Amino acid sequence: MKSFRNYIVIFVTLIFASNSILASDAITTNSLKKGKAPVVDLVEPAFWWADMTTPTVMLMVHGVDLASTDISIDTEGVKINEIKSLDNANYVFIDLDISKAKPGTFPITFARGKKKTVINYELKARNKETKAQGLDQSDVMYLIMPDRFVNGNSENDSNDQLAQKADRSDRGGRHGGDIAGVTSKLDYINDLGATTVWLTPFLENNQPGWSYHGYAITDFYKADARHGSNEEYHNMVSEAHKRDMKVVMDLVFNHIGNGHLWMKDLPSQDWIHQWKEFTRSNFKGETISDPNASDYDRKIMQEGWFDGHMPDLNQGNPYLAKYLMQASIWWIEYAGIDGIRMDTYPYNKKEMMSEWVSYVLNEYPDFYIVGETWLPGATWESYWKTGGNNRDGFKTTLKSVSDFPVWDALNRTWRDHWSVMEVYKTLTEDFLYDNAGQNKIFMDNHDVDRAFGSFKKDLPNMKLATTFLLTTRGIPQIFYGTEILMSKGGDHGDLREDFPGGWEGDKRDAFTAEGRTDDENDYFNYIRTILQWRKTSDAITGKLKHWVPFNEVYAYVRYSDKESVLVVINNNLEDQTFKMDRFAEALEGKTSGKDILTGKAVSFDGEMSIPAKTAYIIELK
Incomplete structure (x- = not known):
């Protein structure tokens, strides 16, 4: 395990969020030192809701040697189904039957001999604001990397408790964009014509570097303080809904950041995929559907790490799987979001992911879920989408995939100057999908070169590609800044550049016509015309x-x-x-x-x- 430990750099002090339950009221500092009462320092989820369709909730409780405590609940309507500890005695998993529970607070007692610690757990009434209305072909997503969009609150740019500080000169650093900034530009996005806001992950990423992108989560229940708070995110969703707009949340089940509590104190040895020495994924999603693939290649694909600072989660562990599934439900009910984009979908245990989709749709039947399925053609994409006839017997429940074949065809046509026949031929493979109109389509995003740069800054070609994207089948997504012809590529830190005008003191404000060049205004008006027309088009x-x-x-x-x-x-x-x-x-x-x-x-x-x-x-x- 020596080389494995070399890749696990534990640098973060555990920070308890406002949505995490602390037992400070029940445990005094002196009693902690003397061990006079069981130590409970974290319960997740911090609260739940009564009257959910799924009548159970699993609490993950962390403290000191909790496996040796007697745990009890004496509240009408709440029943303990199971108490389970895995390899690590500091964790217990308490599965509750709340089918007959009513909203309110009930005590959970942790006892060791005569010493007791009591925490109060809350079941809230269902959130009446939760719409979970889903998306269809009338929608257009506007993809935002919040750190690079608008700095709405400069006071939260850095945080004493979080490792990476703001440095706008560092392409891999945090620049200060936040949730408040997104909220302040909802009118701009609405006027542009997009109907839906999709933020890359805003959850805590307490990593020493490259934490700005959000894909190395260190707390599944807490907004990164440099982005804002859970309450601010809830407010952003509410403000979007007031404008008849929708919100898609970006989640990651495949991996975490090594600053997560789990990497300081693993619940079990199989909580993550462990190797004798660091092993990176081969990133070959095709191996999962390939009937001739070796077990070795499949294992490397799904169990190899994305990077040395991103431990790979094992969704085959049923307690981790339940934890992740509940975290998604928690955000849907708490914030009222309308959809989830799931990162690195094929890298997870496929059976668990299908179970997760069914779990969400059982609670919110109209909810939208799209998987990031970065695969080279419809043959492989369709394996992950409902309606297929997978020869290996795999039954998927996912209705929407990220249509990388359409992105590739757009680039072959207008980047490489191939024939428009490329986009035509790509759509002739739609027979592989049950409903290609549910696919998410795009010409650029946060992981690929910006379209205008790819198209050699050829404005006529950019307009043709845009026309196709916004009028063909599927649910279009545009990347922030595409509307003003942002054009960088290559290094991720470069292509995810700051939106000009999002920071006080910027040389220009491209959110306004006066701050844009003639070409930028020409294209902005072009795409806005199509987007606004889409809002009224039944066709x-x-x-x-x-x-x-x-x-x-x-x-x-x-x-x-x-x-x-x-x-x-x-x-x-x-x-x-x-x-x-x-x-x-x-x-x-x-x-x-x-x-x-x-x-x-x-x-x-x-x-x-x-x-x-x-x-x-x-x-x-």
């Missing part, structure tokens, strides 16, 4: 029908029972004129319409002409 929630591209012209219709929209993308360097008879089945005799991009009438009686590198979005009349 965008309907079906897709497309035609084989010709002369680099790609045409398709989005249609519902109420309306039809014809999209024509001319990727040719020359103007194109073509006959319309091949589209007769969609036109239904219509010979004109309105291009929503220009507001002008478009006539196509017999044939249509379209300029080079131009797109039309035509509401058929």
Whole structure:
């Protein structure tokens, strides 16, 4: 275990959040020193709710040698199903039946001989603000890395109890963006036309470096103090809902940061995947569905670590699995979020993840869950999505995947100057999905080069790719700053650059038209026009029908029972004129319409002409 320990750097002092129960009222400092009463220092979840569909809750309690205590509850409506300690006597897991419990507080007694410690546990009434309304094709996600968006409260940029301090000159450092900053720009996002806010993880990341991105969680129940508080996040969700906007939370079940309490005091040896020496994942998600894959490759994929500071969690441990599942429910009920984006979905134990999705949907049937499934084609993506016929018998419950094949096709077409046939061919594989319209589609995000930079800063190509993204099937996602043509790539710290105008003293404020260049305003107005139109379009929630591209012209219709929209993308360097008879089945005799991009009438009686590198979005009349 020597080399393993070399990778586990324990640097953090345990900090108890406002949502963690402390037993300070029941235990005096002197009694702790003399051992006169059992020591209980943490209970998670800190509180729960009565009248949940699932009638049980498991409490993870940490202290000193709690396995040797007698634990009892004498409250009507609350029954102990199981008390379990694993390898580490400092933890006990108490499974409660609360099917008959009412909202209120009840005592839990920990006794060792005649010495007792009592903590009070609360069951709250259900949160009436919780909507959990889910997402569909009418929605567009606006992806924000909060540390790099807006600094709404400069007083929380650094925190004495958290390792990494603010340093805006460090590309891998914390820059000071926060939840308050996001809340302050909800009107901007709404005016842009996005319907949904997705923040990369805002939970505590008490790591010595690169903590800004949020994917090395050290507390599943507490907002990182440099981002704000749980209450501020709850307020942000409420403010979004007031604007008829939705919120998606980013969660990670695959790994934690090594500053987590668990890495100071593991509940059990199998809580994480342990190796004789540091072993990194091979990042080959294809091995999970590959019938010919070796057991070795599958094991490295799922049990190898992402990095030396990110211990890999073992979801095969049923107590860890229950802990993680409950943490997601806690945030849904507490904050009223509408969806969850699950990071590194295929890296987790697949059976547990399907159980988790079912667990959430049992409580919130309309809730939206999308898995990050970074795989090279629809063949592999569809393995993780409902409706497939997996030969190995794996039954997935996940309805939405991150459509990396569409991202790849967009880049082949407009980055590498291949043919528009690439996006067409990618969509011809939609037969592998039960409903491709549920897929999350994007042209850039926090892990890949920004689209405008990838497209060699070619504005016409950027507009064509945008038109496709926002009018094809699926739920689009745009990355903060895409609307102002932010273009960096390569190093993650660079492509996740600060939004200009998000900090006091910035040289310009790109949240305003006056702070943007002519090209930035041109593109901003272009994408805003499409996004605002989407809010009123019934066709965008309907079906897709497309035609084989010709002369680099790609045409398709989005249609519902109420309306039809014809999209024509001319990727040719020359103007194109073509006959319309091949589209007769969609036109239904219509010979004109309105291009929503220009507001002008478009006539196509017999044939249509379209300029080079131009797109039309035509509401058929």
